[in-house]
Amino acid sequence: MSPSNPFSDVTSADLELVERIRGGDGSAFEALYRHHATRLDNLASRLTGAKW
16 A cells, blocks of 8 residues: 555455445445455554554
8 A cells, every 4th residue: 555545455346345335235344344454453553552
């Protein structure tokens, strides 16, 4: 992910999942989260200084 463009790695699959989430599909949220969970955990760790 580039700091100048945080959306540079958004895929068409991600966008499809977002549309499904917006339509109320909870399983789509889980799929999107699982796809990005490692990056989200790493970000949270850096922001808080916590080690997981």
